[in-house]
Amino acid sequence: MRLGMVIDLKRCIGCYGCQVSCKAENGTRPGTTYARLIKREWGTFPDVQRLSIPLLCNHCSEPPCVDVCPTGASQKQESDGIVFVDGDVCVGCRACVMACPYGARYYQDREHTYFDSEGPNEYETTRYLEHVRGVVEKCDFCRHRLAEGLDPACVTNCMSKARIFGDLDDPDSEVSRLVREEGGFPLTPEAGTEPNVFYLPPDRPPTNDRQVTP
Amino acid sequence: MIENQAQEDVWIPSACSMCYNQCGILAHRKEGTLVKIEGNPDSPYGRGRLCARGLAGIQMLYDPHRVDRPLRRTNPVKGIGVDPEWEEISWDEALDLVTAKLAEVREEDPRQLFFSGTVVSLSPLMHMLGTFLPAYGTPNAFVSDGHQCGNAEHILARTLHASVTTNPDARYCDYLLLFGCQAGLGTYYALTTMAQDVADARVRGMKLVVVDPYLSQAAEKADEWVPIRPGSDGAMACAMLNLLVNEYGMYDAEYIGHHTDGPYLVGEDGRYVRDADGKPLVWDTGPGAARPFDAAGRPTESAALTGCYSVDGKRCKPVFQRLKEQVAKWTPEEAEKVSTVPAERIRHIAREFGEAARIGQTIEIEGHELPHRPAAALYFKGAHGHDNAWPTSLAIELLNEVVGASNVPGGLMGTNPVCFGHPETGFPRWNPTAGAEGLLEAGALLHNDIDGPTPGWPPPPESAELPNLRDLIGWPITTCFTPAALNDDENFGGAVRPKMLINYGSNLLMSAARPETCFEAFKDCFVVCSSLFSDETAEALADIVLPDASYLERLDPVPNFARHHHPVGLGDWGHQIRQPAVEPLHERRHFCEVLLEIERRLGINEVANLMTNFAYGIPPEFALEPDEEYSWEEISDRIYKGWFGSERGLAWFQKNGVLSWPKQVEEVYWKPFSEARAPLYNEWLVRYGEDVRRIAHEKGMSGIDTKGFLPLPDWFPCQAHKPVPGFDLQAIYYRVPWHTFSMTYENPWLDEISRGEPYSYYVCINAATARAKGIHDEDPIVIEGTDGARIEGRARLTEGVHPEVVAIANNGGHWARGMPLAKGTGVFFNQLQKMDLEHTDLVSLSMDCDARVRVYPAEGG
C-alpha cells in the first residue's frame, strides 16, 4: 500500500481551512503548520492569475529526510509508506529539516504558546503534552485517525472537497484514477524524491457530469 | 456540572458562531477541557465541514484576555483610546447598577433606552429584539454591523424571492455571475455548504464570472475575472439588461407574463392602472381591451408585454415595455465609460448569460417537470455598498428575472422562502402568498408564519420622532444609521435622545463607521456592554461591562435563522441546538439568562413571557404562562416541544443535536407552484417616495433626498465618484474567509494565517499605480480621504487590483488594551467611512463602503 493525497487546484478556494483543521487535530504549537498554503500571482493587470497551493509532506517514495537521519527517528512505514518521526528517538539534529526540499518539517525549538506572555491556556496545557521540545515534527497523514478508519483531518474538513486520500498502489482507487485521468502532477519532481501528493491542474476541462459527488 | 471529569471523553453537538452562518459543530471535551471542534456531519448547516474560523473558535474560548468578571469604569473620562481603569465588581453589584438605571430611564421614557447588537451573535440578538425590548417599551434598536450589512440584497430578496437573502442553485447552475460577491467561494451565506456545491458545479463545468475591482478569493477561481470601477456594477448590469431585452431578444416571456408584474399597465403617473376595485389591469390582446390581471379564463399569453395603450383616455404601457425603454439608454459603450469594463466584454457576458439560461427548456426532478434556467447573477457588498445600492441591486436582480432564472432549477434562489415544517408537526413553517394585487408577500418574518411586510409595507409614520431612518423608511431589515441620526440635529433634531445604551456583542466603534460617529452619539449615556472582550467600544464608552458567555459556553434553542442559514436547493432541513461545550468559565454569563434576571428585577417578566410566545411562535399547548417564572432551559424546552412534539424537547436536542428531514421539490423550486408575482416594477417605491418627500418637507428634514426611489433599474454615481482634485483613487474593503468583520483579529490561529499570507494585512495597490507614486512593496503608506480622514498601512504591490483602487481586507487595526493580540494587526478601513444621509442609499439604508482617497508614502507625503 502506498498512501497518497490528491489536491484538486480547481476546487481549492484558498480558504486556509486545511491549515487550521490540521492545527486543531494535532494541537501543534505556534509556527508549526503541517498543512499550509502559499499564494502565487502572475501576469499583468488585467490578465492576471492568482493560485492558492496547499502544501504538506509528500510522503515521498525516496525520502531524503529519512536517508539523512542519523538516529533512525525519521522513518518510512513499510506497510503504507507514511513518513514519520519517532519523537522518542529524535535528537533534534535537524539534518532532515535541511534535507527536505519541501519545507515540510518543523523543529520544536522552544515551548512557545499563542498568548506568549500569558503562558499556555487550558487548551494548550492539555494539547501540548503531545509535543516535546527539541525534536522535529511533521505531518503523518493523521496516523491516529487512519487507525480508526478515518481520513486525515484536512481531507475530512475541506469545504471544497479538494483533498482526496487513498492508496496510490491500487489502480482502482479514486486517487489513482484522478492522477491518471485528470492530469495529476507532483511538485518539484526534479528533486527526485518521488512525492505521493499529487495536484490536479486548476484549469482542466470540465467533467460535464451533472452527478453531485457525495 | 460535569461529573466524573477524570474519565470524561465526549462529543457535544452544537452550533458555531464565529460568523453569521452558525454551522453545525461537534465539540470534543476531554476531562473538562475542550480539545477540538469539528464539523457535524449530521447537520445540513455545513454537512461536517467548517471554515478556518469555526475550527479556531477554541482559541476564543480560552483566550486569557476575555472578560471574566463584571467590570466597572473608574475613570470618569470617556474617550476613544482612553483607559477606563476597570475595577472588578460582583454580579450582584453589576445587576443592581444596571437595573436601577433601567428602572429610572423607563420611568421617564422607555424609548431613551437604545440597543445595539451584532448578527454574528444572532440568536441572543433576535431574543433581545423579540422579547426584552418590546416588553421594556423601546423601539430604538439597531444592528451595528454597518458596512457589513446585506441591506439592499435583503430588501430585494424579500421583494422578489420572499426571503432574506439569495444563493445560486449550484447543483443545476451552468453559469454563475457574481458582482462583488463570493458566494460559495470566500464569504457569504451558508458558506461551508455552498462551497461544497459550488466546487462540485465548477468541476462539472459551471462557468464562473466574477465582477470585482479586486482579485478576490472568488475572482481567483473565476473562469473570467472582470475588474470594474467600484460602484459602477449597476451600469454594467443595466447594459446587460438592455442587450437581453432590446438587442438579443433573450427573455422568458412566459415567465415574465405569468410570474412577474411584466404585463401590468403603468400610467404616465408612474402608478399601476387599476380598475374600480383597485385591481391592476393588463392589456388583453384578444379583445384588444384592458382587463384585471387575474381575469378568469384568460390565458397568460393574452396579456401584452409590450406596446402602448390607452385606458379610459389615459396612456399606459406594460411594465415590461417600461423596463425595455428604461434600460435602452444603457448601451455597452455608455456602461464602459462608467465602469471601465470594455463594451465587447459586456456583450459577450450578456450573450453567454442569456444562452446559458436555456429559455424555454424544462428538466424533470423527482417526477416534476420544471423550468430549467441554469444561470444566476448574484451580488453583495462590493456591488451594493454604495449610495446607489438600490438601483444597482435591482438591475442585477432583474437579469435573473428577465431570463426566468428565479427560484427554478439552476437559477438564483431566495434562501428557502417556503417551508412546510417538520412532517409530524408542520412546524416551523413559512410560505409566501399572493396579495390582493397578485404580488408576492413573504411568509414568516421570524420563525413561524407571521406575515412579513413585503411588499405591503406599513405606511411611513407621520412622526419622525424616533432617531432612526427606519422610522421614516420602514422596510429595510436592519440599519446602523441610528448613531448618525443622533449626530444630525438639522434633520433629526426632534428625536428622542438616548440616556442608556445596552450593547450586546458588537464593537460598534469599529464596525459602524469611523469611531467618532458612535462615540459622539452615546458618550453622554450610561452604557452597558455584554462583551467577550474589553474592546474599543467598551473601553471608550462602557460604564459597566458584563462578561458574556461565548457560543461555546451557552444554550441557544434556535441558533439558526433557518431560512438563510440553510444552503439553497434540494437537501435536508435541519433544526439544531447550540449547547455549552463547557460550562461558562470564570464568571461569564449568557446574555439571555442575564435578561431573564433583569426582567424579573424590573417586573416586566409577565409581558416578556407573552412576547416570547409570540416571537418564537410557540403553540398554545406549550406557551409560557405570563405569571410563571421560567429558566432559560425551560423556555428552550417549550420552544422545542411546541415545534417538534412533546417527545422532542430540550433533552432530545441535547443528546441528538440536530433534527433533519428532507426538503420537498415544491418547497425548493416553489415558483412554478405559486401564483404570486415578483414585481419588476416597484410601484410601492413610487408611492413611498412621495410620502417620504412630503413628511421630510413638513418636518424640515432638508437632507432627505428621494432621487434614488426608482421603480426600475438605473445607475448614478456614488459619493466616491465625485471628482476632487488630487484624490485619484477609490479605497474599498474586501473580505477574506478566515476573518469575520473585526472580531477574529484577536484569534491567534487566524492571525497566524494572515501573517503568513501576502495580502490581508496589507493595503493592496496596483503595481503600476504604486510605481507612478514612488511607492514600493512593503512601504508604509497613508490613505487619506477627501474629508481629511487618514489611515496607514503597508503597501502590497499586486497586479490583482483595478489601477484606480486600493483594497483593504476586512476591518483590522484594533487599538484596545483588552485585545492585545489584535492590537495593530491589519488595517482599520472604517476610519475612512463617513456615516450620514449623504453617504446612505435611502431606499435600502446601505451605506457607502468606499471612499475617494489619495495615497502617498508615510514619510514626507
Ligand code: SF4
Ligand atoms: S481547506 Fe480545501 S479549499 Fe481550503 S485551502 Fe485547504 S485545500 Fe483549499
Ligand code: SF4
Ligand atoms: S516532503 Fe520532505 S519531509 Fe516529507 S517525505 Fe518528502 S522529503 Fe521527507
Ligand code: SF4
Ligand atoms: S462559516 Fe461561519 S458559522 Fe460556519 S464554520 Fe465558518 S465561522 Fe463558523
